[in-house]
Amino acid sequence: MKAKSITLGLLFSVLLLSHATLVCGTTAVANPLFQQLQLLQQDERMRSASMGFVAIDINTGDTLASINPHEALVPASILKIVTTATAFELLGADYRFRTVLGTNGMVDPYGTLHGDLIVKGSGDPTFGATRFPQSSALDSIFNYWYALLKTAGIERVAGRVFVDESVFDTQLIPRAWLWENMGNHFGAGTSGMSAINNAVTIIFQPGQSVDQPAVVLRTEPQVPGMILRNYVTTGERNSGDQVWIFGAPYQQERMLHGTVPFGALEFPVRGSLPDPPLFVAESFSRFLNDRTIYTALSPTTHRIANLMELQIPTLTHTFGQYSSPPLNYIVSQINLFSENSASEALVKTLGLQTTTPATFSAGLAVIRNFWQNAGISTNGMFLFDGSGLAPSNRITAGQMTAILRHIVSRPYFQQFQESLPLAGRSGTMQNVLRNTASEGVLRAKTGTLSNVRAFAGYTTTLSGRRVAFAFMVNHFHGTGTELRNEMVKVLDAITRYNQ
Structure with a gap:
């Protein structure tokens, strides 16, 4: 010593x-x-x-x-x-993150936006994150943006929802984080377009006895394309959350290991979102289509567009923005x-x-x-x-x-x-x-x-x-x-x- x-x-x-x-x-x-x-x-x-x-x-x-x-x-x-x-x-102390909704196109007299709807992120960690009580829920933000689009006379979009997260690079997590952390909610990392704390809740149903398999009932929210490989079993009563989620950034497949406690009807475990910008793009696109503002093309992000060698749209008109709570x-x-x-x-x-x-x-x-x-x-x-x-x-x-x-x-x-x-x-x-x-x-x-x-x-x-x-x-x-x-x-x- x-x-x-x-x-x-x-x-x-x-x-x-x-x-x-x-x-x-x-x-x-x-x-x-x-x-x-x-x-x-x-x-x-x-x-x-x-x-x-x-x-x-x-x-x-x-x-x-x-x-x-x-x-x-x-x-x-x-x-x-x-x-x-x-x-x-x-x-x-008064610094605020500002997420912009805009377009690279024009609206014709018939209500068609000839261009993309662009969501330009600022790295706001509170966007849609109800764990920050002063922040707005994701649907509340989308409702606000929907109202802006209706005010602009938009009924349909000839392009797509395009999320521009390029204010930050594409590295979601620091290089020194451990594999055992990065699939879990505390290892979610950050993005130029974050949402809901970059986390997803997996709802389990424990087995009828200790050591029996636990069943995944659903995720909250739904994450399109995410694949859950579930190896979780049932632990002792009151044993708490003993689940480890394994999966890398942008990797849609998640491996679930460990135990959830016996006796609970449902048991929530929080994990990391595989691709936060894509989640925002898909969620907002689905939100608009459900409310009859139809988008012609599939939603995407700046990172994916670069990988696919698509043209990156340039924001030319702003409909509005969402501001975070202040830094303090x-x-x-x-x-x-x-x-x-x-x-x-x-x-x-x-x-x-x-x-x-x-x-x-x-x-x-x-x-x-x-x-x-x-x-x-x-x-x-x-x-x-x-x-x-x-x-x-x-x-x-x-x-x-x-x-x-x-x-x-x-x-x-x-x-x-x-x-x-x-x-x-x-x-x-x-x-x-x-x-x-x-x-x-x-x-x-x-x-x-x-x-x-x-x-x-x-x-x-x-x-x-x-x-x-x-x-x-x-x-x-x-x-x-x-x-x-x-x-x-x-x-x-x-x-x-x-x-």
């Missing part, structure tokens, strides 16, 4: 836990933060683990405690703090509920500052360069996505707390702080730290991957000090629940810090 140092600011204490001696004042020994860190480091299950911890006074910059502040660790979803803060900085609302949903797809949309949107179509690599370079120019060392900061799903990401606890402290002085700070889940009350912290000093006080973004748990955010101590903290543990020899339970004791000890 590596020798690791703990520095307790203003308490003159140093803890070295391997081949070392504890040296501290009596106040340090009595302090709950020091005690909890010491207990965790001495836990036998930490022998294989790497840990980074920093807690700093926001006002003075003094360090309350630190362990390996410069060790680069896997951050999981606390990386969303870096992504969303950069978006606030460079896009602004989008960030609140990303951080409260750890929305991966929306995080990656922000990465590519930031990439538009340097290149079009936007790429993940361009957006990640913008993020890294911004913090470097803000005076924060990026040594050891390795970014492969914006959501934290990639296990290749690395950041240090020192960098994370430096970013958190920087945010405090920015005009968007209150909106950002309120986007972080509140202990015992909201988001991914709703059931954490209830009936403790931290409930209703501590705010933290959580991070969870296999063998990774992380927290980062703000709290106010019993002595009135405003504190920013970052806490990451990789490769703990125990269950994720066991590790989380030990880590939250440390978090509560920050709030109970009385110096």
Whole structure:
């Protein structure tokens, strides 16, 4: 085990836990933060683990405690703090995505549009996504667009519905994501034309007993062309969602493995949409045909048209547009509920500052360069996505707390702080730290991957000090629940810090 140092600011204490001696004042020994860190480091299950911890006074910059502040660790979803803060900085709290409906043709006196209906995407992660409560459902948007077309006198379309998603490149997911993630809803990725969180819900009917096959009843919504190879069986009662969905971007075939719980009449499991732009094109085309605005040609997308060497239509007239909720609302949903797809949309949107179509690599370079120019060392900061799903990401606890402290002085700070889940009350912290000093006080973004748990955010101590903290543990020899339970004791000890 590596020798690791703990520095307790203003308490003159140093803890070295391997081949070392504890040296501290009596106040340090009595302090709950020091005690909890010491207990965790001495836990036998930490022998294989790497840990980074920093807690700093926001006002003075003094360090309350630190362990390996410069060790680069896997951050999981606390990386969303870096992504969303950069978006606030460079896009602004009032930024909105705008999806345009237009055409390359003209309407004749008989109501025929001689040309295509073009839906030009902007990378909006909230488009038709009811998981963002301030966003409109897909049918509501389509109804609005239908009314615009009727107002324009359109009764039929000589062309097709053409979705132009070319504001982003065609890479839906970051290259470092794992095969086990990309078919599931949390691995849906992002597109220049996203919709319904780029996710589809598969409804299962469990078997009559454990180990019997589970049946796929339907998908919500219907996804034309998607093929489900179902190998899911029935698990124990109350065993929850144990289904893994395997399938690559643009691949219509999905392999379903795992179990759904016995006893449920129906059980929903969310997976990723194979091709979000094509889903929008087909859905809007079908919506119009059902309402007697008939399209002569099959719907398609910019990517497919390029593959088939079709002519790409140029937008010459706009009927209207759909605007997303403002960025501050989008960030609140990303951080409260750890929305991966929306995080990656922000990465590519930031990439538009340097290149079009936007790429993940361009957006990640913008993020890294911004913090470097803000005076924060990026040594050891390795970014492969914006959501934290990639296990290749690395950041240090020192960098994370430096970013958190920087945010405090920015005009968007209150909106950002309120986007972080509140202990015992909201988001991914709703059931954490209830009936403790931290409930209703501590705010933290959580991070969870296999063998990774992380927290980062703000709290106010019993002595009135405003504190920013970052806490990451990789490769703990125990269950994720066991590790989380030990880590939250440390978090509560920050709030109970009385110096």
